[in-house]
Amino acid sequence: MDGPLNIGLLCFIVQRAMEDRVLADLAAAGYDDVTIAQGRVLARVDAKGTRLSDLAERARVTRQTATFMVDHLERAGYVRRVPDPSDARARLVVFAERGLAAQEVARRTEAVVQEEWTRHLGRRATARLHELLSRLREITDPYR
Amino acid sequence: MDGPLNIGLLCFIVQRAMEDRVLADLAAAGYDDVTIAQGRVLARVDAKGTRLSDLAERARVTRQTATFMVDHLERAGYVRRVPDPSDARARLVVFAERGLAAQEVARRTEAVVQEEWTRHLGRRATARLHELLSRLREITDPYR
DNA sequence: GACATTAGGCAGAGAATCGAATCAAGATAG
DNA sequence: CTATCTTGATTCGATTCTCTGCCTAATGTC
Numbered sequence: 001m002d003g004p005l006n007i008g009l010l011c012f013i014v015q016r017a018m019e020d021r022v023l024a025d026l027a028a029a030g031y032d033d034v035t036i037a038q039g040r041v042l043a044r045v046d047a048k049g050t051r052l053s054d055l056a057e058r059a060r061v062t063r064q065t066a067t068f069m070v071d072h073l074e075r076a077g078y079v080r081r082v083p084d085p086s087d088a089r090a091r092l093v094v095f096a097e098r099g100l101a102a103q104e105v106a107r108r109t110e111a112v113v114q115e116e117w118t119r120h121l122g123r124r125a126t127a128r129l130h131e132l133l134s135r136l137r138e139i140t141d142p143y144r
Numbered sequence: 145m146d147g148p149l150n151i152g153l154l155c156f157i158v159q160r161a162m163e164d165r166v167l168a169d170l171a172a173a174g175y176d177d178v179t180i181a182q183g184r185v186l187a188r189v190d191a192k193g194t195r196l197s198d199l200a201e202r203a204r205v206t207r208q209t210a211t212f213m214v215d216h217l218e219r220a221g222y223v224r225r226v227p228d229p230s231d232a233r234a235r236l237v238v239f240a241e242r243g244l245a246a247q248e249v250a251r252r253t254e255a256v257v258q259e260e261w262t263r264h265l266g267r268r269a270t271a272r273l274h275e276l277l278s279r280l281r282e283i284t285d286p287y288r
Numbered sequence: 289g290a291c292a293t294t295a296g297g298c299a300g301a302g303a304a305t306c307g308a309a310t311c312a313a314g315a316t317a318g
Numbered sequence: 319c320t321a322t323c324t325t326g327a328t329t330c331g332a333t334t335c336t337c338t339g340c341c342t343a344a345t346g347t348c
Contacts, residue, residue: 001190001202006254007261007270008162009187010277011155016204017284018152037335043153046145053295058145060160065336067297072334089295089344110150117151120283125276126151132265132273133154139264140161181304197326209305211328216303233313233326294345304335315324 018113025109031102033076041069042078042099043106049092051084057143078102162257169253175246177220181205185213186222186243187250193236195228201287222246 005013023039026032034042044050044058056066070093073079078099084090095103118126149157167183170176178186188194188202200210214237217223222243228234239247262270 001188001194004274005278005281006162006258007274007277008159008254008257010274010281011159011162013281013285014277015152015155015159017286018150018155035334044145050145051295052297061335062337063296064298064338068335084295087295087345091296110152113152114150116283117280121276121279125279128272129276129280130148130151130154132269132276133151133158134149135265135269136261136273137149137154137157139260141157142161179303195326196328205304206306207327208307208329212304228326231314231326235327290348292345292347295343296341297343298341299339300337302335302337304333306331306333308330310329311327313325313327315322317322318320 018110021113022106022109026102026105029102029105031098031105034073034078034102038069038073038078041066042073042102045079045093045095045099047095049082049084049094051090052093053090055093073099162254165257166250166253170246170249173246173249175242175249178217178222178246181209182213182217182222183250185210186217186246189223189237189239189243191239193226193228193238195234196237197234199237217243 019036019039022043023034023036026034026039040059041055041061044055050058052066052070053063055070056063059066059069061069070079070081074081074096076098077096079093080096081091082094084092114126121129163180163183166187167178167180170178170183184203185199185205188199194202196210196214197207199214200207203210203213205213214223214225218225218240220242221240223237224240225235226238228236258270265273
């Protein structure tokens with residue numbers, strides 16, 4: 001850990017910062033029963049619903065782990081499981097009311113944090129950072 | 145998870161990619177008894193030795209968790225605990241032989257991966273990315 | 289229809305994480 | 319100097335997370 005940090009490590013720091021901020025705001029807003037691991041899964045549910053396998057891929061955990069997380073999130077009222085009309089084997093994880101409300105809080109915090117970052121780096125630089133990370137994603141994201 | 149990904153999420157993807165590559169190479173080289181969590185702590189030990197509290201801060205875990213990780217790493221021969229000459233309360237976590245050898249493998253993989261990334265982004269862009277992330281670190285790293 | 293594949297779940301074990309309390313060694317104030 | 323406060327590390331106990339392996343059901347293929 002001597003010398004300048006590599007890009008992976010720098011990304012760790014930045015990512016954790018965002019995660020911690022969002023989780024703190026969620027807890028402050030009364031959503032204090034969602035853990036980091038659950039939050040990572042919850043954050044990857046999209047509006048039309050997401051298959052469990054896709055959640056697992058996005059959150060970089062096994063299907064079993066995702067099942068476990070969704071179990072908890074479902075019991076806590078954040079999501080529901082509904083049948084996937086396009087495939088009888090699959091089920092879609094969709095937001096429940098509490099999940100939508102929490103998502104709203106998370107979105108707001110993300111915006112605030114991005115705003116802070118933009119103030120620090122400048123608009124142009126922030127846009128450039130986003131672009132570079134997106135390009136890096138092309139070769140680092142195993143799932144599209 | 146609809147729409148464009150925020151910088152935090154992009155960082156998650158990049159960071160995990162690096163971590164997975166390093167861990168895979170470590171396992172392939174015979175260091176298959178170190179887990180991701182242990183690796184995160186091990187990667188933050190520096191040459192002159194590092195205090196447990198500092199390891200905990202850098203890896204973003206509690207001191208208890210760091211103690212647990214170092215216990216395992218010590219038992220597996222990656223590190224040793226030695227007294228801190230500057231403070232009798234503290235102990236320094238230093239590399240043992242196996243840890244040094246593993247570090248060498250990890251360093252090599254990091255270099256290879258950074259090389260791949262540089263090939264994809266270009267030299268200038270990669271340097272810019274590193275600079276931007278470093279500047280972002282100024283306000284996202286709670287520990288200096 | 290037989291066979292492989294894919295989606296999801298169950299069970300069990302092991303790993304990781306934390307909160308609370310403990311202990312020892314500095315640091316500080318009077 | 320001793321009483322108190324702070325700091326570094328650890329232990330204990332409980333909870334959460336994560337994986338390997340196996341299983342069922344639905345789909346797709348030949």
